[in-house]
Amino acid sequence: MEKTRKEPYLKNAMFLTDKGYKDLKKAIFACTITNFSMFIPASIMLFAIMEIVKPFNNESISWLKLWGLFAAGIFGFILIFICNKNDYKKTYVASYLESKNTRIAIAEHIRKLPMSLFNSKDLTELTTNMMGDVETSEHVLSHVYPQLIANGISVTIICIMLSFYDWRMSLAIFISVPIALFIIVASRKIQQFLGKRHAVAKLEASGQVQEYIEGIKVIKACTLDGEKSEKLNNALLNMKKLAIQTELGSGIFVASSQMILQAGIGLTIFVGTTLLAGGQIELIPLLAFLLIVTRIYGPINVELQLLPELFYHQIAIKRMRTLMDYVPMEGKETPIEEYNIEFQDVDFSYNKGKEKTISNISTTIPANSITALVGPSGSGKSTLSRLVARFWDVDKGKITIGGVDIKNLDPEHLMGYMSFVFQDVVLFNDTIYNNINIGNMNATKEEVIAAAKAARCDEFINKLPDGYNTLLGENGNTLSGGERQRLSIARALLKDAPIVLLDEATASLDPESEEHIQQAIGELIKGKTVIVIAHKLRTIAKADKIIVLDKGEIAEEGIHEILMTKKGLYHKLFSIQQESMGWSV
Numbered sequence: 001m002e003k004t005r006k007e008p009y010l011k012n013a014m015f016l017t018d019k020g021y022k023d024l025k026k027a028i029f030a031c032t033i034t035n036f037s038m039f040i041p042a043s044i045m046l047f048a049i050m051e052i053v054k055p056f057n058n059e060s061i062s063w064l065k066l067w068g069l070f071a072a073g074i075f076g077f078i079l080i081f082i083c084n085k086n087d088y089k090k091t092y093v094a095s096y097l098e099s100k101n102t103r104i105a106i107a108e109h110i111r112k113l114p115m116s117l118f119n120s121k122d123l124t125e126l127t128t129n130m131m132g133d134v135e136t137s138e139h140v141l142s143h144v145y146p147q148l149i150a151n152g153i154s155v156t157i158i159c160i161m162l163s164f165y166d167w168r169m170s171l172a173i174f175i176s177v178p179i180a181l182f183i184i185v186a187s188r189k190i191q192q193f194l195g196k197r198h199a200v201a202k203l204e205a206s207g208q209v210q211e212y213i214e215g216i217k218v219i220k221a222c223t224l225d226g227e228k229s230e231k232l233n234n235a236l237l238n239m240k241k242l243a244i245q246t247e248l249g250s251g252i253f254v255a256s257s258q259m260i261l262q263a264g265i266g267l268t269i270f271v272g273t274t275l276l277a278g279g280q281i282e283l284i285p286l287l288a289f290l291l292i293v294t295r296i297y298g299p300i301n302v303e304l305q306l307l308p309e310l311f312y313h314q315i316a317i318k319r320m321r322t323l324m325d326y327v328p329m330e331g332k333e334t335p336i337e338e339y340n341i342e343f344q345d346v347d348f349s350y351n352k353g354k355e356k357t358i359s360n361i362s363t364t365i366p367a368n369s370i371t372a373l374v375g376p377s378g379s380g381k382s383t384l385s386r387l388v389a390r391f392w393d394v395d396k397g398k399i400t401i402g403g404v405d406i407k408n409l410d411p412e413h414l415m416g417y418m419s420f421v422f423q424d425v426v427l428f429n430d431t432i433y434n435n436i437n438i439g440n441m442n443a444t445k446e447e448v449i450a451a452a453k454a455a456r457c458d459e460f461i462n463k464l465p466d467g468y469n470t471l472l473g474e475n476g477n478t479l480s481g482g483e484r485q486r487l488s489i490a491r492a493l494l495k496d497a498p499i500v501l502l503d504e505a506t507a508s509l510d511p512e513s514e515e516h517i518q519q520a521i522g523e524l525i526k527g528k529t530v531i532v533i534a535h536k537l538r539t540i541a542k543a544d545k546i547i548v549l550d551k552g553e554i555a556e557e558g559i560h561e562i563l564m565t566k567k568g569l570y571h572k573l574f575s576i577q578q579e580s581m582g583w584s585v
């Protein structure tokens with residue numbers, strides 16, 4: 001979906017896809033036809049009245065004509081039904097299709113954005129973009145824009161046609177329309193101001209609701225009910241207050257404009273009866289004008305009510321545009337032949353221009369071997385390992401895999417070469433089978449089960465009521481920490497990527513779980529290029545290479561035995577752990 005600014009005004013203003021814009025034009029046409037079809041009953045009725053009043057002029061009624069009008073009426077109703085059906089399809093169905101396409105486009109776009117975006121935007125904001133803002137567009141596209149433009153077109157055409165017949169009556173009918181519209185348009189700034197405040201309050205309230213629900217366990221455990229409930233209550237109260245203010249603000253202007261519009265009926269009757277009294281118009285044309293007034297004022301009234309939604313819609317569009325304007329990470333799908341990873345003079349900072357998180361790193365992670373990253377908490381181990389996967393791009397220097405600069409690689413292509421086993425395992429609300437299958441969607445059932453067995457998951461899965469078909473619930477909350485981690489290892493095993501990133505895989509587990517996981521990891525890393533972050537230094541004492549980080553820089557590197565003889569930071573960290581845990585290597 002391309003959404004640039006040098007596009008037709010309406011397409012750009014409404015943030016539409018090409019298909020959405022085409023559908024909108026069709027919807028406007030369909031609505032205009034429907035508007036005109038609505039005049040059929042009124043016209044038939046007028047002709048029927050003209051026929052029925054003939055005896056008053058000493059003329060006889062033509063029953064044939066009346067039956068003809070009756071038949072035309074039935075035909076007219078069928079035509080209205082067809083027009084309405086077409087109108088419905090072109091507006092409602094098309095707008096739902098457009099919102100689905102926009103949501104997919106936003107999701108696709110987000111997927112390609114650097115992780116830094118998720119530092120600056122919280123999840124509530126992104127959910128609001130994808131659900132709330134698109135829903136606002138959907139509503140405006142189905143209920144406001146086509147009708148508004150179609151009504152504008154039909155009212156203008158009718159106004160011109162009536163002017164040819166009697167410009168004074170035409171003026172009386174239509175003079176109030178631009179004045180009523182002007183009141184709404186002039187209030188745009190105020191309504192947008194109120195709408196923006198309401199949108200911010202809604203976002204804040206959604207954030208509070210999400211935090212409350214997600215943190216319910218901690219809130220209960222720490223008896224924070226009072227404090228957190230108060231924050232939530234305040235956010236909800238504020239949202240209610242601003243919703244009322246926004247409605248009131250828009251209500252005042254809408255009601256005033258509707259009053260002005262209604263005054264048009266009085267004006268038409270006044271001008272009509274004056275002209276009738278002066279013999280300048282006949283009764284039947286006057287009745288026709290009055291019928292037209294009632295027919296066209298109805299939809300205009302509704303439009304006046306809906307117009308403020310266009311102003312709020314602009315706020316939603318601005319937010320979606322800001323999101324879509326974030327530049328995605330790009331690159332080519334260059335094949336990687338070898339898996340040695342080189343860091344060349346790499347600097348990186350989460351907050352540009354502030355203190356560096358990673359500084360001046362130059363080192364090699366040899367292919368088909370295990371390299372451990374160690375160092376005190378906050379020294380940059382996780383950051384360095386995630387830079388290899390292009391979660392973020394380096395600020396200076398470069399990282400190459402098999403000689404290819406990863407900045408030139410398409411992020412998704414690069415991910416294809418990597419498996420991750422992170423401490424914070426993410427499981428989807430799906431079956432166990434599908435959660436493993438995510439690692440490789442092309443895998444056969446046998447391969448999925450083989451991966452589960454190799455990751456030592458098979459035993460606990462078979463104890464579950466539905467085995468592999470057991471539903472995990474939100475983020476697999478029904479499983480233990482060790483089981484969740486083994487599932488993520490099974491997923492990684494199934495992916496069978498040549499590079500494996502292991503982060504803190506056995507940090508907080510009991511000895512039995514740890515044993516299971518160590519066995520599973522043993523399967524996973526066979527013949528792979530492995531980067532492992534482990535706080536339990538004993539587990540990585542046999543690594544092929546150990547890189548010791550301190551404050552984002554390399555303090556020392558080598559193998560365990562050499563580092564121990566150097567009596568540097570590694571020796572210090574190792575000795576502290578050995579003492580506190582009573583190990584021997």
Ligand SMILES: Nc1ncnc2c1ncn2[C@@H]1O[C@H](COP(=O)(O)OP(=O)(O)OP(=O)(O)O)[C@@H](O)[C@H]1O
Binds near residue numbers: 375
């Ligand atoms: N997403 C982020 N945004 C901003 N700063 C971050 C982010 N992630 C980490 N940091 C900061 O970067 C520094 C390095 O963090 P990192 O997680 O890489 O260290 P670590 O050595 O893996 O720590 P630990 O062993 O405690 O997990 C820390 O000061 C941390 O606060």
